[in-house]
Amino acid sequence: MNIIVCIKQVPGTTQVEIDEETGVLKRDGISSKMNPYDLFAIETALKLKEQTGARVTVLTMGPSQAELIIKEAFMIGVDDGYILSDKRFAGSDVLATSYTLAGGISKIGSYDLIICGKQTTDGDTAQVGPAIAEHLNIPHVAWVSRIKEVNNQSIIVEQNMEYSFEVVRLPYPCLITIESNICTPRLPSYLNMLKTKDRPITNLSLMDLPDTSESNYGLKGSPTQVERIFKPEHNVEQVIIDCADTDGSQYAYELLKQWKFI
Amino acid sequence: MASINIDSELCDLCGRCISVCPFDAIEEMETSITINAACRMCRLCIRNCPQNAIKIEEKQQLIDKTDWQGILVYAEYYENKIHPITFELIGIGRELAAKVDMPVYCLLIGHKLKNISQKFLEYGVDTVFVYDNERLKRFSADLYANVFEDLIKEIKPSVVLIGSTSIGRSLAPRISTRFKTGLTADCTRLKIKKNTDLIQIRPAFGGNIMAQIITAHTRPQFATVRYKVMNCAEKCEPHGNVINRNTSRQITTSSIDVLDIIPKEAAPSITDAEVLIVAGQGVAKKEDLELVKELANSLGGEYAVTRPLVEKGWADYTRQIGLSGRTVKPKLIITCGVSGAIQFTACMNSSEKIIAINKDKDALIFKIAHCAMIGDLYELLPPLVDKIKGISNYEI
Numbered sequence: 055m056n057i058i059v060c061i062k063q064v065p066g067t068t069q070v071e072i073d074e075e076t077g078v079l080k081r082d083g084i085s086s087k088m089n090p091y092d093l094f095a096i097e098t099a100l101k102l103k104e105q106t107g108a109r110v111t112v113l114t115m116g117p118s119q120a121e122l123i124i125k126e127a128f129m130i131g132v133d134d135g136y137i138l139s140d141k142r143f144a145g146s147d148v149l150a151t152s153y154t155l156a157g158g159i160s161k162i163g164s165y166d167l168i169i170c171g172k173q174t175t176d177g178d179t180a181q182v183g184p185a186i187a188e189h190l191n192i193p194h195v196a197w198v199s200r201i202k203e204v205n206n207q208s209i210i211v212e213q214n215m216e217y218s219f220e221v222v223r224l225p226y227p228c229l230i231t232i233e234s235n236i237c238t239p240r241l242p243s244y245l246n247m248l249k250t251k252d253r254p255i256t257n258l259s260l261m262d263l264p265d266t267s268e269s270n271y272g273l274k275g276s277p278t279q280v281e282r283i284f285k286p287e288h289n290v291e292q293v294i295i296d297c298a299d300t301d302g303s304q305y306a307y308e309l310l311k312q313w314k315f316i
Numbered sequence: 317m318a319s320i321n322i323d324s325e326l327c328d329l330c331g332r333c334i335s336v337c338p339f340d341a342i343e344e345m346e347t348s349i350t351i352n353a354a355c356r357m358c359r360l361c362i363r364n365c366p367q368n369a370i371k372i373e374e375k376q377q378l379i380d381k382t383d384w385q386g387i388l389v390y391a392e393y394y395e396n397k398i399h400p401i402t403f404e405l406i407g408i409g410r411e412l413a414a415k416v417d418m419p420v421y422c423l424l425i426g427h428k429l430k431n432i433s434q435k436f437l438e439y440g441v442d443t444v445f446v447y448d449n450e451r452l453k454r455f456s457a458d459l460y461a462n463v464f465e466d467l468i469k470e471i472k473p474s475v476v477l478i479g480s481t482s483i484g485r486s487l488a489p490r491i492s493t494r495f496k497t498g499l500t501a502d503c504t505r506l507k508i509k510k511n512t513d514l515i516q517i518r519p520a521f522g523g524n525i526m527a528q529i530i531t532a533h534t535r536p537q538f539a540t541v542r543y544k545v546m547n548c549a550e551k552c553e554p555h556g557n558v559i560n561r562n563t564s565r566q567i568t569t570s571s572i573d574v575l576d577i578i579p580k581e582a583a584p585s586i587t588d589a590e591v592l593i594v595a596g597q598g599v600a601k602k603e604d605l606e607l608v609k610e611l612a613n614s615l616g617g618e619y620a621v622t623r624p625l626v627e628k629g630w631a632d633y634t635r636q637i638g639l640s641g642r643t644v645k646p647k648l649i650i651t652c653g654v655s656g657a658i659q660f661t662a663c664m665n666s667s668e669k670i671i672a673i674n675k676d677k678d679a680l681i682f683k684i685a686h687c688a689m690i691g692d693l694y695e696l697l698p699p700l701v702d703k704i705k706g707i708s709n710y711e712i
Contacts, residue, residue: 138353140353149499181501193572215394218579272319279357281528283526
């Protein structure tokens with residue numbers, strides 16, 4: 055069995071701020087790390103590896119620095135790593151990103167199961183996983199909260215819906231996205247680090263993909279455009295009560311009565 | 317469908333673009349500047365280039381937008397329940413449709429839908445398209461995507477609105493990808509231009525910043541919309557019709573088998589509560605949550621928490637308000653010791669009345685509060701609860 059896990063490098067903090075005077079994003083202190091939700095996807099793959107002897111490959115797309123998260127995945131116990139890196143991938147939205155990743159997956163070749171984290175902490179869209187499945191024309195199930203059974207032809211999983219859990223069987227090849235906090239991701243190990251420090255990472259550029267037409271990638275292949283970014287507005291009429299000089303509880307009580315909550 | 321180009325004749329390698337790029341996406345080569353795959357197209361480099369050497373090239377319009385008419389709303393029906401977001405989608409759908417003079421359609425998928433389909437007409441929908449078949453009884457993304465494809469090919473809608481729910485967020489990317497068009501997730505505001513381009517606004521980069529996104533050159537324009545952000549449609553005199561569509565084998569066959577559905581234990585839902593009292597990090601100990609719970613009880617509401625409290629294990633994540641939790645829009649919300657990070661406020665700032673209690677007079681939460689109370693929750697809450705309880709005793 056072959057498992058491919060799609061992972062992403064994200065900014066180390068989500069506290070991106072705009073400088074009010076210049077309208078420029080403040081970049082100070084933006085470090086990078088592996089998308090935390092991907093750790094659950096890798097852990098799920100490694101558990102399946104222990105159970106079935108599957109081979110686990112990670113795939114990422116990003117600038118060459120994103121190799122760092124592949125090395126981290128090696129240290130956790132992943133077997134192979136691929137990075138899709140090409141300046142022509144720049145500015146990809148969901149459609150172009152998922153198309154590029156699907157191309158990378160086709161290039162890697164044989165796969166039974168593709169696992170993604172449920173979303174990323176920078177985009178928060180949760181769309182890339184299902185979109186990859188559509189490009190590859192394979193079934194998918196999102197929000198998987200438990201792997202119930204796995205055999206040679208199919209996998210049975212529990213899907214976390216709003217008011218219920220749906221138990222479903224998917225035939226291979228298929229894609230699942232993993233809920234967070236369903237397992238405890240193992241930590242990178244020093245032993246694995248020594249074992250894998252010379253392990254090669256395969257670099258894929260646009261020319262390595264099945265479709266080499268530039269117009270399907272990056273900005274050119276992205277139907278959505280960010281027209282502008284702006285700070286959320288705050289404009290409410292408000293009263294400010296300093297409880298140092300007003301009886302706060304009495305004021306709140308009167309206010310709630312006035313608003314007819316009591 | 318655009319690209320950023322750097323004119324090497326004009327570029328003097330000053331490096332300004334490299335320093336303003338928030339994503340480290342610009343690299344200096346020996347004789348030129350290049351943009352790498354980390355680019356998110358925020359366009360700050362374009363605005364900041366002193367030489368005007370960075371330009372954006374837009375592709376020519378390829379499609380005739382007038383061929384695509386109507387706002388299609390996905391009516392989410394699961395386990396015999398209409399998801400309430402459907403009426404919010406119809407509400408915003410009608411607002412948008414009125415601006416560009418388009419019809420509003422609903423797509424309803426499931427089994428035994430006869431009485432359900434009429435309901436949407438009462439909210440002003442022009443046509444409800446129904447796919448009713450036993451094999452469509454249970455949701456799976458590939459199956460429902462096939463149905464969607466069938467209808468979109470038939471009616472060619474300009475805009476497709478889907479709830480940002482477990483089902484919607486799994487389904488929407490499949491269909492938008494099938495039509496090779498744009499999808500914007502989790503929109504919190506929608507407007508529409510005269511040329512029918514949908515203006516999609518959503519929190520980005522973790523929520524500190526809002527992004528305005530358009531799908532300028534392809535149709536349909538797909539958007540998923542956050543629950544409890546838009547206003548519900550008003551009821552009106554029905555004028556629309558219901559069309560039952562054919563459900564051929566081809567579109568009702570899935571490779572996924574739904575084996576079982578296990579209901580979750582019904583937990584009190586913070587998204588349905590009309591009054592919410594929220595505990596933030598100003599609450600010092602887990603036991604002190606009782607203060608907040610008591611106030612919630614006395615007002616007949618529910619208590620909720622911020623993310624750090626869930627991380628400490630003080631409360632279940634189903635009680636968490638925020639981008640990684642729930643969005644709420646109660647009639648009244650009282651925040652106790654909540655600082656007001658944007659990830660939190662973005663998900664509660666459309667509440668009708670907001671009272672914020674915080675010791676720090678500069679707390680961000682005060683910016684969005686109707687009543688900002690600078691004070692200690694430990695001194696405020698106990699007498700307030702006593703007063704509220706006092707009056708209810710008196711009335712009984």
